[in-house]
Amino acid sequence: MSLAIISPGKNSNAWITAIQSLDPALNIQVYPEIKDPEAVEVVFLWNHPEGLLGEFPNLKLISSMGAGVDHILRDKTIDPAIPIVRIVDEKLTWSMTNYVVMAVLNYHRQLSRYQRDKIRKVWDMSNPELEVTIGVMGVGALGYDVMEKLAYMDFPVIGFGFTEKKDFKYPYYPKEDLEGFLKAVNVLVCLLPLTAETENILNSSLFSKCNPGTYLINVARGKHLVEEDLIEALNNGQLSGAMLDVYRTEPLPESHPFWEDPRITLTPHIASVTNPKAASPQLIENMKRVKYNEPLLNLVDRMKGY
Amino acid sequence: MSLAIISPGKNSNAWITAIQSLDPALNIQVYPEIKDPEAVEVVFLWNHPEGLLGEFPNLKLISSMGAGVDHILRDKTIDPAIPIVRIVDEKLTWSMTNYVVMAVLNYHRQLSRYQRDKIRKVWDMSNPELEVTIGVMGVGALGYDVMEKLAYMDFPVIGFGFTEKKDFKYPYYPKEDLEGFLKAVNVLVCLLPLTAETENILNSSLFSKCNPGTYLINVARGKHLVEEDLIEALNNGQLSGAMLDVYRTEPLPESHPFWEDPRITLTPHIASVTNPKAASPQLIENMKRVKYNEPLLNLVDRMKGY
Numbered sequence: 001m002s003l004a005i006i007s008p009g010k011n012s013n014a015w016i017t018a019i020q021s022l023d024p025a026l027n028i029q030v031y032p033e034i035k036d037p038e039a040v041e042v043v044f045l046w047n048h049p050e051g052l053l054g055e056f057p058n059l060k061l062i063s064s065m066g067a068g069v070d071h072i073l074r075d076k077t078i079d080p081a082i083p084i085v086r087i088v089d090e091k092l093t094w095s096m097t098n099y100v101v102m103a104v105l106n107y108h109r110q111l112s113r114y115q116r117d118k119i120r121k122v123w124d125m126s127n128p129e130l131e132v133t134i135g136v137m138g139v140g141a142l143g144y145d146v147m148e149k150l151a152y153m154d155f156p157v158i159g160f161g162f163t164e165k166k167d168f169k170y171p172y173y174p175k176e177d178l179e180g181f182l183k184a185v186n187v188l189v190c191l192l193p194l195t196a197e198t199e200n201i202l203n204s205s206l207f208s209k210c211n212p213g214t215y216l217i218n219v220a221r222g223k224h225l226v227e228e229d230l231i232e233a234l235n236n237g238q239l240s241g242a243m244l245d246v247y248r249t250e251p252l253p254e255s256h257p258f259w260e261d262p263r264i265t266l267t268p269h270i271a272s273v274t275n276p277k278a279a280s281p282q283l284i285e286n287m288k289r290v291k292y293n294e295p296l297l298n299l300v301d302r303m304k305g306y
Numbered sequence: 307m308s309l310a311i312i313s314p315g316k317n318s319n320a321w322i323t324a325i326q327s328l329d330p331a332l333n334i335q336v337y338p339e340i341k342d343p344e345a346v347e348v349v350f351l352w353n354h355p356e357g358l359l360g361e362f363p364n365l366k367l368i369s370s371m372g373a374g375v376d377h378i379l380r381d382k383t384i385d386p387a388i389p390i391v392r393i394v395d396e397k398l399t400w401s402m403t404n405y406v407v408m409a410v411l412n413y414h415r416q417l418s419r420y421q422r423d424k425i426r427k428v429w430d431m432s433n434p435e436l437e438v439t440i441g442v443m444g445v446g447a448l449g450y451d452v453m454e455k456l457a458y459m460d461f462p463v464i465g466f467g468f469t470e471k472k473d474f475k476y477p478y479y480p481k482e483d484l485e486g487f488l489k490a491v492n493v494l495v496c497l498l499p500l501t502a503e504t505e506n507i508l509n510s511s512l513f514s515k516c517n518p519g520t521y522l523i524n525v526a527r528g529k530h531l532v533e534e535d536l537i538e539a540l541n542n543g544q545l546s547g548a549m550l551d552v553y554r555t556e557p558l559p560e561s562h563p564f565w566e567d568p569r570i571t572l573t574p575h576i577a578s579v580t581n582p583k584a585a586s587p588q589l590i591e592n593m594k595r596v597k598y599n600e601p602l603l604n605l606v607d608r609m610k611g612y
Contacts, residue, residue: 094460095435101459102415105408114573121565123557128576129401152458153407154400251429259427267420270434 002039003287004056006031006048007065015044015065018276022284042287050075053082061085061290063283066274067092067142069300070194070221084300085286087279093145096219096272100146100189103217103243103265104155107187108132112241112265135160135185137201138192138220139172140306142272146189158184162197182209187217194221195305202226207233216242219271223248227258234263245271308345309593310362312337312354313371321350321371324582328590348593356381359388367391367596369589372580373398373448375606376500376527390606391592395585399451402525402578406452406495409523409549409571410461413493414438418547418571441466441491443507444498444526445478446612448578452495464490468503488515493523500527501611508532513539522548525577529554533564540569551577 005012012030040056046065064086072084108130134150136143139159147157147170159172160181173181192198203226216239218225233239243265250269258264289296311318318336346362352371370392378390414436440456442449445465453463453476465478466487479487498504508531522545524531539545549571556575564570595602
């Protein structure tokens with residue numbers, strides 16, 4: 001059996017080290033240096049070239065290198081009989097939650113206001129806190145952990161998602177009541193998976209239903225957000241600001257208006273980065289399970305898209 | 307019975323509204339308009355003029371308007387027989403913890419680095435997290451809550467204080483082992499009360515015992531920090547940065563070097579502001595207790611200084 005790592009443009013050394021420390025005998029081939037495609041039974045991939053997987057006649061398992069699988073599902077040439085799994089990594093959840101809590105607190109405590117005041121040497125003690133109710137779009141492993149941490153810190157949290165939820169721990173709005181959800185919150189966190197239903201969901205129509213001055217945090221995928229609609233919503237006051245980690249084109253092009261917009265805080269897709277050491281045991285375990293025909297961890301439902 | 311509110315230079319209207327909503331019949335006099343000093347049995351004060359309390363011959367209770375009492379204890383003319391109480395307010399604790407968690411997360415996730423990168427349009431995904439162990443100096447109501455929240459978020463926390471602690475929930479170093487404490491942490495949060503023992507504790511000698519690159523968060527009192535020693539420690543690398551909410555002189559003078567130091571994030575003493583609505587019931591309850599000679603809430607030990 002051979003594992004192929006396919007992650008064009010990225011260095012795979014940290015992954016190889018982590019995987020080999022768990023299974024020293026495993027044969028690993030790294031794209032584009034795949035000398036023996038017939039031996040490849042498992043691919044571990046991120047943004048693979050479309051159609052590539054057809055070159056592996058004995059492929060038994062496809063694993064995403066992260067939580068998202070939209071980069072796999074968009075390749076319609078993949079044999080639907082081959083299972084797809086993804087990484088659900090506590091360290092990844094931890095990082096994502098920390099990032100979102102940071103973004104919420106910086107908005108609630110108006111960090112950017114005090115940073116502006118510092119430059120002008122202004123001492124203004126008035127109204128040091130903004131009242132916030134945090135709406136989390138997407139209440140899977142990541143979104144739920146964000147809600148748990150914010151609720152423990154005594155912030156009101158409300159969930160929204162595309163499936164029915166019974167006995168959910170927090171107030172929850174299904175997709176039919178997006179408007180009710182938006183009216184109940186003033187901080188909007190997007191942690192949805194990227195699917196046909198969620199692509200472009202953060203658009204002018206949604207922003208027009210928000211409470212004026214709502215703050216947006218997008219840590220899911222760039223394609224959730226219609227970027228020109230964000231600028232429009234900031235201009236017309238429906239949104240008061242945004243913290244973004246993901247973009248339609250990454251790296252964000254130098255000519256992109258977000259770079260120079262003071263209402264937007266940017267980070268370069270670092271909210272949650274899969275950690276090879278933490279995630280590799282999951283890959284190794286799934287390779288074992290596929291070999292012995294056991295139920296896979298974090299199996300993706302192709303219909304749902306996650 | 308009359309209540310005197312003494313808070314020079316500050317508007318007391320929010321306090322009056324909150325107190326009257328609980329006890330509409332209470333007679334309230336606001337300094338400097340105190341027409342009937344003989345009626346004053348309770349003073350509610352912040353930064354009162356030294357010696358003023360001698361003008362109230364029937365004074366039975368002194369209440370700070372916040373958590374700190376150093377502004378009261380420095381007035382040596384106050385009759386030692388009159389009890390001093392302070393406000394221990396959950397809302398105040400909540401605000402303080404939120405501020406500290408925000409400061410820790412901004413350091414851990416290097417917000418200022420990404421803010422600099424944004425200005426230069428730099429996309430740098432490398433090393434998105436700094437490892438942190440948070441040392442909390444002062445583990446009273448405020449410090450303990452900070453530790454609880456950070457521990458729930460899975461950050462390592464360590465306490466330090468001036469009293470022995472048995473069966474403390476987290477690792478704890480008493481004053482005799484300040485050096486061991488400093489060697490165990492790389493983020494230092496000061497939440498100590500201001501006493502003769504703690505004044506100027508954040509000085510060159512302490513910074514020289516820190517792990518190089520330690521990050522400082524001071525949300526206690528300006529007098530804990532020797533401000534020129536902070537600049538020196540930033541220059542020689544013992545500290546990598548600081549987030550400060552309190553200063554030796556407030557408002558921070560325009561000529562102060564902190565304003566223009568990019569390594570220091572400043573806020574204007576807003577980390578935790580006592581909320582009149584949340585705190586007034588405590589004042590009213592203590593007024594009742596002093597009347598009926600019952601044990602007071604949050605009584606200050608003048609020897610300890612808090």
